[in-house]
Amino acid sequence: MSNVVEARFLSKWYGEVxxxxxxxxxxxxxxxxxxxxxxxxxxxxxxxxxxxIKTNVGHLRVxxxxxxxNPGLLAKIGFCPDYDFLPPxxxxxxxxxxxxxxxxxxxxxxxxxxxxVLGIVSMVKDAxxxxxxxxxxMRQRIKIAGALLHEPQLLLLDEPLTGTDPLIRxxxxxxxxxxxxxxxxxxxxxxxxxxxxxxxxxxxxxxYKGRSVASGDISEIRQLMSDHPHNIVLEGRGLVPLxxxxxxxxxxxxxxxxxxxxxxxxxVDRPEEFFNYLPxxxxxxxxxxxxxxxxxxxxxxxxxxLVG
Amino acid sequence: MGLNPIGYKPWDGKRTEHGRRFLxxxxxILRHKLKxxxxxxxxxxxxxxxxxxxxxxxxxxxxxxxxxxxxRDYLGNGMYFIFEVILVALVCSDLISEDMRSNxxxxxxxxxxxxxxxxxxxxxxxxxxxxxxxLLPPLAVAVAVTATQSGSDYLGSLKVIGQTLIAGVWSAxxxxxxxxxxxxxTAKKTYASVGTFMFxxxxxxxxxxxxxxxxxxxxxxxxxxxxxxxxxxxxxELSDDVNRFLLGxxxxxxxxxxxxxxxxxxxxxxxxx
Numbered sequence: 052m053s054n055v056v057e058a059r060f061l062s063k064w065y066g067e068v069x070x071x072x073x074x075x076x077x078x079x080x081x082x083x084x085x086x087x088x089x090x091x092x093x094x095x096x097x098x099x100x101x102x103x104i105k106t107n108v109g110h111l112r113v114x115x116x117x118x119x120x121n122p123g124l125l126a127k128i129g130f131c132p133d134y135d136f137l138p139p140x141x142x143x144x145x146x147x148x149x150x151x152x153x154x155x156x157x158x159x160x161x162x163x164x165x166x167x168v169l170g171i172v173s174m175v176k177d178a179x180x181x182x183x184x185x186x187x188x189m190r191q192r193i194k195i196a197g198a199l200l201h202e203p204q205l206l207l208l209d210e211p212l213t214g215t216d217p218l219i220r221x222x223x224x225x226x227x228x229x230x231x232x233x234x235x236x237x238x239x240x241x242x243x244x245x246x247x248x249x250x251x252x253x254x255x256x257x258x259y260k261g262r263s264v265a266s267g268d269i270s271e272i273r274q275l276m277s278d279h280p281h282n283i284v285l286e287g288r289g290l291v292p293l294x295x296x297x298x299x300x301x302x303x304x305x306x307x308x309x310x311x312x313x314x315x316x317x318x319v320d321r322p323e324e325f326f327n328y329l330p331x332x333x334x335x336x337x338x339x340x341x342x343x344x345x346x347x348x349x350x351x352x353x354x355x356x357l358v359g
Numbered sequence: 360m361g362l363n364p365i366g367y368k369p370w371d372g373k374r375t376e377h378g379r380r381f382l383x384x385x386x387x388i389l390r391h392k393l394k395x396x397x398x399x400x401x402x403x404x405x406x407x408x409x410x411x412x413x414x415x416x417x418x419x420x421x422x423x424x425x426x427x428x429x430x431r432d433y434l435g436n437g438m439y440f441i442f443e444v445i446l447v448a449l450v451c452s453d454l455i456s457e458d459m460r461s462n463x464x465x466x467x468x469x470x471x472x473x474x475x476x477x478x479x480x481x482x483x484x485x486x487x488x489x490x491x492x493x494l495l496p497p498l499a500v501a502v503a504v505t506a507t508q509s510g511s512d513y514l515g516s517l518k519v520i521g522q523t524l525i526a527g528v529w530s531a532x533x534x535x536x537x538x539x540x541x542x543x544x545t546a547k548k549t550y551a552s553v554g555t556f557m558f559x560x561x562x563x564x565x566x567x568x569x570x571x572x573x574x575x576x577x578x579x580x581x582x583x584x585x586x587x588x589x590x591x592x593x594x595x596e597l598s599d600d601v602n603r604f605l606l607g608x609x610x611x612x613x614x615x616x617x618x619x620x621x622x623x624x625x626x627x628x629x630x631x632x
Contacts, residue, residue: 103469134462136461140391149383
């Protein structure tokens with residue numbers, strides 16, 4: 052089995068709302084990032100993978116099995132949802148024991164395994180505190196601990212970095228990488244921020260409005276971001292000569308100067324070239340720039356570009 | 360050489376069957392409630408007011424054997440019902456509503472526990488917890504009365520003890536589904552507890568207002584349903600003015616539709632769509 056997940060033409064709708072639309076993807080072993088803006092269908096995809104909901108149309112195999120009405124498969128999957136569901140009055144260790152019970156793990160082995168998992172997520176010190184007093188990072192860690200407690204082959208981490216500060220984000224990113232490199236779990240991790248996923252894996256799939264718009268190596272996605280037309284706003288003084296120079300360049304599609312001549316919108320076909328040559332052009336035009344900002348240097352723009 | 364190959368090692372320990380995992384949920388509820396101060400306080404006060412007096416009175420009064428009528432009337436006591444309703448309202452209030460609020464159904468359904476297993480676990484947990492008031496003390500009373508009886512018909516007393524066991528379970532089973540159903544209708548446990556109490560109180564009120572028109576209206580009063588159903592469970596004769604059909608219908612309506620409602624609510628909210 053080379054792919055941990057194979058989805059073909061999946062569609063899932065809730066009444067008149069479409070969760071996934073003709074969605075196809077192959078997820079290989081290792082870490083795979085599912086990237087898409089909020090509401091793109093990432094959580095719906097995870098719910099389908101865990102068999103919590105049924106597809107309306109299409110074919111889905113997870114670790115070679117059909118997930119719907121297949122509780123046995125859940126022994127091989129660990130799911131960490133994006134929202135906070137931890138009972139505040141339980142201690143971390145108690146929560147993990149409870150989760151172990153839900154997985155039917157025998158009591159003798161559970162205590163050892165709980166200690167192991169607490170070690171993996173670096174929560175040994177805080178395991179005997181009530182979870183109500185945990186920081187966001189601790190809560191994410193204990194959620195991940197709950198997901199990997201039963202030694203699943205496949206870990207599904209839905210937006211594990213949401214709401215965390217940069218330090219905790221780095222710790223969780225390192226943890227996710229370790230879960231694959233050191234512990235051998237296959238991981239599917241979702242996020243709406245591309246660069247966060249980029250720090251965990253190079254294998255990504257882009258999902259937008261319920262459809263899989265691209266998948267593959269992240270460098271190819273980066274190239275797409277560089278290649279698609281960008282709208283760039285420039286603000287400063289003496290912009291007219293700069294506009295004239297830019298119009299002579301092949302990568303410039305159009306320029307719109309603001310009436311006050313203190314700002315302009317430039318549409319460029321090859322943003323990388325534009326940014327490379329901009330300092331020279333500014334020097335040549337003798338203008339002073341106060342602001343340069345690409346309005347399309349984000350994932351949402353790439354999605355819009357990819358789906359036309 | 361020198362590098363250890365990465366090896367995923369699946370859990371190779373024993374696993375309990377899926378069908379028995381609801382007990383984990385039930386046990387967790389019982390543990391949680393037993394750690395809650397208000398629950399313990401209410402249980403102790405209720406037990407003292409409702410059960411301790413009968414324990415002494417029935418044991419010390421001269422008696423030949425444990426009688427079904429005595430146990431039926433003791434369990435038909437208004438205080439017994441009031442404390443039971445308060446306990447059900449408070450115990451059940453957070454069982455579904457908290458999961459609704461925090462979306463923690465996923466904790467259960469992503470771990471090989473379906474909605475039915477989840478519900479069975481919640482129901483069992485609530486039943487065991489409420490049973491600490493409706494079942495254990497009445498059994499203790501029945502055993503104490505049997506132990507101090509002057510007659511020799513221990514078999515007859517044993518039969519009443521068995522009937523008390525069923526009556527105690529039924530007392531909880533009749534009220535718990537409504538508590539769970541109300542809890543599934545809101546994400547706030549305060550609303551759930553007040554709602555459950557008001558549901559039973561409202562039925563009693565309506566019954567009280569209209570019972571003058573027809574004795575059948577008595578049958579929508581939950582304490583009356585409990586009393587009359589205990590009469591049946593203890594093998595005693597129902598009086599002629601009790602409508603058997605309405606009694607059966609109320610027993611059904613208080614148990615089955617509320618659980619169906621909880622199931623429907625969870626399916627709508629989280630799983631199986």
